[in-house]
Amino acid sequence: MRALIQRVTEATVTVDGDIIGQTGPGLMVLICAMQGDDEAAAEKLAARTAKLRIFRDDQGRMNRSVLDAGGSALVISQFTLAADTRTGNRPGFSSAAHPEDGERLYHHFADSLRSHGIAVEEGRFGADMKVRLTNDGPVTIWLDTADRA
Numbered sequence: 001m002r003a004l005i006q007r008v009t010e011a012t013v014t015v016d017g018d019i020i021g022q023t024g025p026g027l028m029v030l031i032c033a034m035q036g037d038d039e040a041a042a043e044k045l046a047a048r049t050a051k052l053r054i055f056r057d058d059q060g061r062m063n064r065s066v067l068d069a070g071g072s073a074l075v076i077s078q079f080t081l082a083a084d085t086r087t088g089n090r091p092g093f094s095s096a097a098h099p100e101d102g103e104r105l106y107h108h109f110a111d112s113l114r115s116h117g118i119a120v121e122e123g124r125f126g127a128d129m130k131v132r133l134t135n136d137g138p139v140t141i142w143l144d145t146a147d148r149a
Helices: 037-050 099-117
Strands: 002-015 018-023 026-032 062-064 074-078 120-122 128-145
Touching: 002 037, 002 074, 002 120, 018 026, 018 062, 018 074, 026 099, 037 099, 062 120, 074 099, 099 120
Parallel strands: 026 074, 074 120
Antiparallel strands: 002 018, 002 026, 002 128
């Protein structure tokens, strides 16, 4: 699974002009399930996300997790994180999980993040969403479960 994590002061997601999810301060997490991913991958990625130390401590160093900072999270599905841009000008998305698997793993990731004690709101899988955020720092981190053995 892949996640693009941004430390935010605020973030919202709207569908058809209605706000369906929001957070702040905390994390805005774009998430993509890849072919071959399973619930264990979602759980590991959620644990890494919950423990990722990207919030400032009293000395201004990035040394606190979203848990330590008392933040919340907005989790949004984004299959375009599977983009293969190695050839041509049009990205390919064949490595993304099939939609039914992607949706199941997206929700499993969000539920796993909740199990760590983080308040989580979600976007709507497969919807045309508009996302607004204020990136704090800016801090943007890429996590990919394929990068860890």
